[in-house]
Amino acid sequence: MTRLRFAPSPTGALHIGGIRTALYNYLLARSTGGQFILRIEDTDQARYMPGAEDYIIRSLAWLGLNPDEGPIQGGPFSPYRQSERTGIYQEHALQLVESRKAYIAFDTPEELDLMRQRLMDKGVSTPKYDASVREEMVNSLTLNADEVSRKMTGKVPYTIRLLVEPGHDVVIQDKIRGEVTFDSTELDDKILLKADGYPTYHLANVVDDHLMQITDVIRGEEWLPSTAHHVLLYRAFGWVDTMPTFSHLPLILKPNGQGKLSKRDGQKFGFPVFPLAWHSDHIEESIEGFDSYGFEPAAVINFLAFLGWNPGTEQEIFSLDQLIEVFDAERIHKGGARFDYDKALWFNSQYLQHLDYTIVHERLMQYAENENIDISGVHVEAVFKLLQPRLHRLKEFFTIGYYFFTDQLNYDDAEINKKWNPEAGALLQKIAEALKKTEPFTAENISIIVKELIAASGLKMGVIMPLVRASLTGAIQGADVFEIAGILGSAKTIERFVKMAGWNVPK
RNA sequence: GGCCCCUUCGUCUAUCGGUUAGGACGGCAGAUUUUCAUUCUGUAAAGAGGGGUUCGAUUCCCCUAGGGGCUGCCA
Numbered sequence: 001m002t003r004l005r006f007a008p009s010p011t012g013a014l015h016i017g018g019i020r021t022a023l024y025n026y027l028l029a030r031s032t033g034g035q036f037i038l039r040i041e042d043t044d045q046a047r048y049m050p051g052a053e054d055y056i057i058r059s060l061a062w063l064g065l066n067p068d069e070g071p072i073q074g075g076p077f078s079p080y081r082q083s084e085r086t087g088i089y090q091e092h093a094l095q096l097v098e099s100r101k102a103y104i105a106f107d108t109p110e111e112l113d114l115m116r117q118r119l120m121d122k123g124v125s126t127p128k129y130d131a132s133v134r135e136e137m138v139n140s141l142t143l144n145a146d147e148v149s150r151k152m153t154g155k156v157p158y159t160i161r162l163l164v165e166p167g168h169d170v171v172i173q174d175k176i177r178g179e180v181t182f183d184s185t186e187l188d189d190k191i192l193l194k195a196d197g198y199p200t201y202h203l204a205n206v207v208d209d210h211l212m213q214i215t216d217v218i219r220g221e222e223w224l225p226s227t228a229h230h231v232l233l234y235r236a237f238g239w240v241d242t243m244p245t246f247s248h249l250p251l252i253l254k255p256n257g258q259g260k261l262s263k264r265d266g267q268k269f270g271f272p273v274f275p276l277a278w279h280s281d282h283i284e285e286s287i288e289g290f291d292s293y294g295f296e297p298a299a300v301i302n303f304l305a306f307l308g309w310n311p312g313t314e315q316e317i318f319s320l321d322q323l324i325e326v327f328d329a330e331r332i333h334k335g336g337a338r339f340d341y342d343k344a345l346w347f348n349s350q351y352l353q354h355l356d357y358t359i360v361h362e363r364l365m366q367y368a369e370n371e372n373i374d375i376s377g378v379h380v381e382a383v384f385k386l387l388q389p390r391l392h393r394l395k396e397f398f399t400i401g402y403y404f405f406t407d408q409l410n411y412d413d414a415e416i417n418k419k420w421n422p423e424a425g426a427l428l429q430k431i432a433e434a435l436k437k438t439e440p441f442t443a444e445n446i447s448i449i450v451k452e453l454i455a456a457s458g459l460k461m462g463v464i465m466p467l468v469r470a471s472l473t474g475a476i477q478g479a480d481v482f483e484i485a486g487i488l489g490s491a492k493t494i495e496r497f498v499k500m501a502g503w504n505v506p507k
Numbered sequence: 508g509g510c511c512c513c514u515u516c517g518u519c520u521a522u523c524g525g526u527u528a529g530g531a532c533g534g535c536a537g538a539u540u541u542u543c544a545u546u547c548u549g550u551a552a553a554g555a556g557g558g559g560u561u562c563g564a565u566u567c568c569c570c571u572a573g574g575g576g577c578u579g580c581c582a
Contacts, residue, residue, distance in 0.1 A: 109580070
């Protein structure tokens with residue numbers, strides 16, 4: 001039985017890199033009939049952000065990545081919030097101290113700085129708290145038992161550090177990258193338990209993955225270097241037999257390839273990097289999300305799945321369920337992938353083309369309400385069907401089709417002036433008259449009437465048609481004019497033609 | 508700087524030693540359309556460089572270069 005977890009830290013909005021990690025975990029869990037667990041790694045009190053956990057949960061729900069176990073649904077390994085498990089980590093850290101795999105360190109942050117400075121002055125490029133310096137520091141290795149217990153009872157702050165033996169290779173097996181070797185001499189004595197009693201990521205992660213019986217760890221590449229420490233921890237605890245497999249995902253890069261995509265890049269490049277929009281007192285400015293940009297969650301899932309993985313066939317459009325069918329962790333790439341917004345838009349439009357109106361109705365109503373758009377008297381479904389092929393994002397619906405919802409048209413004066421002439425105006429007037437008697441007022445009937453009148457007038461299609469469209473929409477290009485007229489209805493259509501008939505071209 | 512990872516069209520990628528190096532996005536051209544969008548067709552566009560191994564390397568190995576990650580009592 002496979003068990004995978006997505007373990008984000010609630011320090012802010014989750015961005016698409018995190019979402020993709022969640023997706024791959026979800027996909028592997030579902031494709032192997034295993035469980036998908038959400039664990040909140042809130043062990044950093046300083047960076048904790050209220051609302052972030054809720055944001056994570058809502059984001060996963062929006063995308064359909066529903067956990068089997070987690071802080072909301074509970075589960076056999078509760079609690080799933082690390083801040084509620086501090087006792088467990090303390091016990092385990094102490095256990096390591098007893099077995100001499102870890103030790104207690106009393107050095108203050110200031111003393112640590114001093115140590116680093118001292119080493120750098122000696123020409124050490126990467127000062128580390130390791131075998132080379134731990135004998136010179138204030139810890140349970142250098143102090144005698146009495147001094148240690150006196151400090152402990154005297155409430156002197158302390159941390160617990162992993163004791164790393166230098167001089168041997170630590171080999172990790174990564175499912176994506178193969179064998180990766182680290183020289184333990186390069187590894188520092190990582191802090192396991194912080195002075196505030198909270199564990200660091202390394203301890204909490206290993207302890208929880210073990211206790212929660214996680215079988216496979218899929219996480220970002222930024223964790224590859226510290227995996228050596230994690231393996232050492234599994235050994236120290238004597239858990240190597242049940243150690244999970246590791247897969248380190250390539251990073252999602254900025255569009256220009258310069259570094260990993262970061263939270264600020266949304267602003268910088270003009271596209272969303274977060275799943276959901278978020279307005280909160282706890283963040284400087286409200287952020288946009290794929291949802292507020294008008295993306296379909298299924299499309300977000302689809303293109304994120306393909307950023308670092310592909311099924312090896314030429315099919316690119318996959319629903320979440322289809323992805324579960326074909327997902328194969330063996331095919332995850334090694335190299336980072338740049339985020340390509342154009343391709344994301346293409347995926348989205350592919351989904352938009354095939355959406356049934358019933359699915360978007362509610363969201364459309366929501367957009368209308370948010371932007372104070374009056375939809376009364378408009379057959380929104382018909383408008384949607386007409387505009388559907390031209391939508392790249394659902395949000396564009398009310399901008400592309402604005403002329404259905406207002407009589408204040410934005411006329412493209414320059415183009416209209418170029419085409420307009422008195423004969424065309426007269427024809428428009430004639431068309432308006434004829435349409436008064438057109439019954440029923442359907443696109444087909446309108447088309448017949450208008451085309452007949454145009455033919456009879458002898459005016460060129462290329463001159464009159466742009467004006468016909470501009471009458472109704474303000475612009476000379478766009479959706480089928482007759483369909484537009486049909487949806488607009490007789491009264492508005494005639495009114496708009498009459499208005500255009502009386503257009504004044506400036507001299 | 509040190510350690511680690513990575514490297515095929517502009518971008519995302521296929522290729523598990525022998526291919527005219529395939530597809531998608533984007534670009535360009537054309538068809539369809541009254542226009543635009545959609546759709547369809549066509550087209551340009553790639554194995555970082557240098558050494559090996561091999562009858563034969565994009566594919567395996569090494570070096571160089573470039574990119575990225577880590578280097579916190581953050582995750």
